[in-house]
Amino acid sequence: xxxxxxIIQPHKLDEVxxxxxxxxIPLVTVSNVLGRGRQKGVTEVYRGxxxxxxxxxxxxxxxAVNEEFVAPALEAITGSASTGEVGDGKxxxxxxxEVIRISTGxxxxxxxx
Amino acid sequence: xNTGDTAWVLxxxxxxxxxxxxxxxxxxxxxxxxxxxxxxxxxxxxxxxxISLQWVLFGYSLSFGPxxxxxxxxxxxxxxxxxVGGQPNGDYAATxxxxxxxxxxxxxxxxxxxxxxxxxxxxxxxxxxxxxxxxWATFVYDPLAxxxxxxxxxMRNLGGLDFxxxxxxHASSGVSALVLCVLLGKRLGYQKTPFRPxxxxxxVLGGALLWFGWFGFNAGSALAANDLAANAFITTHIATxxxxxxxxxxxxxxxGKPTILGTVTGAVAGLxxxxxxxxxxNPMNAIFIGIIVAFICYLAVAVIKAKLGYDDALDAFGxxxxxxxxxxxxxxxxxxxxxxxxxxxxxxxxxxxxxxxxIMAVVAPLFAGVMTFIIYKLVDAVMCxxxxxxxxxxxxxxxxxxxxxxxxxx
Numbered sequence: 001x002x003x004x005x006x007i008i009q010p011h012k013l014d015e016v017x018x019x020x021x022x023x024x025i026p027l028v029t030v031s032n033v034l035g036r037g038r039q040k041g042v043t044e045v046y047r048g049x050x051x052x053x054x055x056x057x058x059x060x061x062x063x064a065v066n067e068e069f070v071a072p073a074l075e076a077i078t079g080s081a082s083t084g085e086v087g088d089g090k091x092x093x094x095x096x097x098e099v100i101r102i103s104t105g106x107x108x109x110x111x112x113x
Numbered sequence: 114x115n116t117g118d119t120a121w122v123l124x125x126x127x128x129x130x131x132x133x134x135x136x137x138x139x140x141x142x143x144x145x146x147x148x149x150x151x152x153x154x155x156x157x158x159x160x161x162x163x164i165s166l167q168w169v170l171f172g173y174s175l176s177f178g179p180x181x182x183x184x185x186x187x188x189x190x191x192x193x194x195x196x197v198g199g200q201p202n203g204d205y206a207a208t209x210x211x212x213x214x215x216x217x218x219x220x221x222x223x224x225x226x227x228x229x230x231x232x233x234x235x236x237x238x239x240x241x242x243x244x245x246x247x248x249w250a251t252f253v254y255d256p257l258a259x260x261x262x263x264x265x266x267x268m269r270n271l272g273g274l275d276f277x278x279x280x281x282x283h284a285s286s287g288v289s290a291l292v293l294c295v296l297l298g299k300r301l302g303y304q305k306t307p308f309r310p311x312x313x314x315x316x317v318l319g320g321a322l323l324w325f326g327w328f329g330f331n332a333g334s335a336l337a338a339n340d341l342a343a344n345a346f347i348t349t350h351i352a353t354x355x356x357x358x359x360x361x362x363x364x365x366x367x368x369g370k371p372t373i374l375g376t377v378t379g380a381v382a383g384l385x386x387x388x389x390x391x392x393x394x395n396p397m398n399a400i401f402i403g404i405i406v407a408f409i410c411y412l413a414v415a416v417i418k419a420k421l422g423y424d425d426a427l428d429a430f431g432x433x434x435x436x437x438x439x440x441x442x443x444x445x446x447x448x449x450x451x452x453x454x455x456x457x458x459x460x461x462x463x464x465x466x467x468x469x470x471x472i473m474a475v476v477a478p479l480f481a482g483v484m485t486f487i488i489y490k491l492v493d494a495v496m497c498x499x500x501x502x503x504x505x506x507x508x509x510x511x512x513x514x515x516x517x518x519x520x521x522x523x
Contacts, residue, residue, distance in 0.1 A: 044309065045368045047378055047428065048415025051307040 001096035001109060002070050006061040007035060007089040008081040013059050019080035020063070023072040027113060029062040039087030058089060064096055066109045114201060115208035118337040122209050122217050125333025129220035132326035133227050134158055136319050140381075141231055143315025144427045148508025149235045150311060150518045156242060160227045163243065164250050168219045169194055172250060176258035177205065177218065180265030187259050204264045206336040217333060218258075225254050225282045231429030232290030235300050236505050239513040241498040248488045253289065253481050257281050261473070268477070273469040274448065274456060276345065277334035279389025279440040280477045287434020288478035289485035291425060296489050297498060299424035301505055308426075313374055320377035324353060327384045331391040344452055345391040348399035349384065352391075355403030356383025363411050378432060382410040385436035386443065393448035393456040402443045406436050438474050445470030 008016060013030065020028060034055035041054045065073055074091060082088055101111035138157035142150045164172070171192045178187030191197050194215070202211040226246045233242070260268040261275050268280075275281055300308070310316060331349040335342035360379020361371035386406035387399055394402065414431035425431055445467030448459040458464025492498055499505075504512035511517060 045364070045370070045372060046308075046310060046374055048364070048367065048375070048411065049419060050368075051309060054307065054309075 001099060001112060002065055002067065003094040003096040004061075004063045004065060004070070004073055004077075005092040005094070006063070006077050006081070007033065007058050007091075008061065008077070009083070009088060010057055010059045012081045012083075012088075015080040016061065016077055019076035020073065023069075023076040025063060025065060025069055025073050025076065027063065031060045031062075033058050033060045037087065037090070056087070064099060064112050066112055114210070115337070118206075118208040118339075119210060119213055121338035121342065122206070122213050122333055122336055125329030126213075126217045126220055128326045128329025129217070129224065129333065130161075130326075132323055132330060133220070133224045134161055136322035136326050137224065137227055137230075138319065139315045140319030140323060140377075141234065141316075141427050143312040143317075143319060144231075144310045145234055146308065146508070147311040147519060148510055150315075150510065151514050151516050152239070152509035153230060153234060155239070155514055156230050157227050159243070160230075160246060161223050163247060164223045164226065165219055167247060167250055168222050169215075172222055172255050173197065173215050173218065175251070175255035176222070177215075177263050180259070180263065184260065184265050184267030184270060186256050187263055208337055214336065217336075221278055221282060221330075222250060222254055222258070225278075225286045226250050228283070228286040228429055228433050229290040229293060231427035231433075232294040232425050233297050234426040235509060236297060236499055238496070238498060238500045239509075241492050241496050244496065245488060245492050245498070248492070249289065249485065252488065253285060253484045254281070257285050257477055257481065260477070268469075268473055271469050271472065272457065272466070273473040274393060274444050274466065275389045275441065275473065276392035276444075277331045277388045279385070279437045279444070280473050283385045283388060283433040283437025284441060284474065284478050285437075285481040287430045287432070287437055289481045290429035291423065291434060292482045292485045293489060294425045294430070295423050296486070296493075299422075300426065301502065303424045304422065310374065317373055317377055320381055323381055324384060327353075327388075331388060335392060341392055341453060344395070347396050348391045348394055349387050351396045352387035352399040352403035352406075353380050353383035355400045356380055356386065356407045359404045359407035360411060363407065367415075378414070378428070379407045379410070382406045382432050382436045385433050386440035388437070389440045390444045390447060393444055393453050393459075395447075395449065395452050398447040398461075402440065402447065405443075406439050409439050410435050434478070438478065441470055441474045442467070 035058050036055050044051045044054055099111045100107050134157050138154045142153045145153055174189050174191035175187045178191040181188045197211050197215050199210045201207050206214045226249055258281050260266040261281050332342045332346035335345055357376050357380035361376045364375045365371040383403040386402050410432050413435045414428045446459045446461055448456050448466050449462045450458055457466040459466045
């Protein structure tokens with residue numbers, strides 16, 4: 001089992017969700033996050049005073065999948081979230097030790113989907 | 114007695130009420146960080162409560178009561194609204210009940226100290242703020258209102274003109290705000306970490322409500338529903354439109370983009386500048402007053418403040434102090450008797466009105482500044498005006514009010 005964390009451009013969220021659904025991975029947790037990478041921050045101006053290097057708005061997806069869904073998930077995300085520019089985001093993959101479905105108490109791969 | 118005039122001034126009273134809450138409260142509230150928004154709303158709200166009481170108990174009498182002889186302060190003969198009833202007072206407004214004039218003026222007394230909140234935002238202890246506000250209203254606002262508007266007041270006798278409060282309201286609070294923010298010191302992290310307005314839509318909403326309420330502030334100051342009120346109404350609107358547009362254009366040229374915060378700020382500066390002049394100048398000259406105030410206030414807020422490094426957090430001085438002084442001087446330039454026979458001719462109309470205006474524009478801010486210094490030192494000695502460092506970091510909402518504006522989890 002793997003835990004996939006993807007940081008993407010906010011305006012790409014709908015496309016990524018559609019692509020994941022097509023790959024039969026409908027389960028995802030989404031949150032608004034702030035961050036800074038190679039794209040750096042943007043400059044904001046308030047009453048003539050510049051505030052440099054603000055963090056940029058991104059969206060974070062968290063997806064738990066069984067091994068056979070790792071490759072399709074990555075394909076779906078990279079295929080739909082990419083614009084080819086800096087700032088498109090990153091994907092992190094972690095080993096997932098255990099999954100427990102709270103309602104039934106089921107554990108492991110069966111509890112994931 | 115005239116029912117139309119009475120209705121208009123009562124209506125205007127409500128409009129000026131709305132300028133403090135919710136207008137100014139949300140204008141300032143949106144500009145602070147999210148941990149301090151309630152402290153701003155609370156300060157604006159409690160000022161409405163406290164100063165309204167101060168006003169009927171003795172503030173009105175000190176401001177507008179019979180002069181004590183030197184033109185400095187009113188007597189206490191009208192304290193507790195003694196002799197302030199349904200009969201008109203010919204000295205102030207011959208066609209409306211005296212009590213209506215009193216309650217209209219009450220709203221001015223309320224908003225004036227509230228304007229200073231912008232300078233000491235995010236770092237003043239609530240208890241000290243309360244004591245300071247009551248003392249300031251009593252020893253700065255009330256005497257100034259008497260000098261300029263009270264029967265027998267020395268600035269009024271000098272011929273100084275202030276239609277709706279450019280000196281009494283804006284210059285006085287603005288300059289006091291500057292003194293306060295210097296004495297109080299900068300907010301922790303000022304000019305080191307970013308300070309972003311936490312909710313600009315609030316600020317735009319509040320700014321728009323200020324514009325809305327200002328029609329009562331200025332046109333209501335005619336104290337009658339007549340052609341003078343109409344002129345004040347129109348000049349107020351036009352100067353504000355000109356100032357808002359001008360500020361946006363300045364930003365566009367300076368930073369490549371016009372901002373909504375800049376446009377609203379420009380509009381408020383326009384409202385401030387036209388306040389003393391609205392009943393004395395014609396609408397075309399109101400355009401000039403608006404354009405010029407945008408340049409002056411932009412300079413004060415974006416250039417001078419940064420250079421000198423004082424932390425006028427929400428630009429109470431930069432907008433109200435500077436704009437109010439400019440508007441007072443502008444009366445001496447653009448006033449004409451053709452607009453208001455009870456007024457005077459300014460420099461551009463062959464009159465000598467500039468002199469009394471200059472005297473007002475220098476003496477009143479000086480008085481307000483010195484008195485603010487004394488009151489601050491007094492209050493600070495007794496109860497320490499600034500919040501503790503730890504409380505400032507946590508935020509005033511939690512440490513001064515024990516509340517939070519926004520929950521993170523349901």
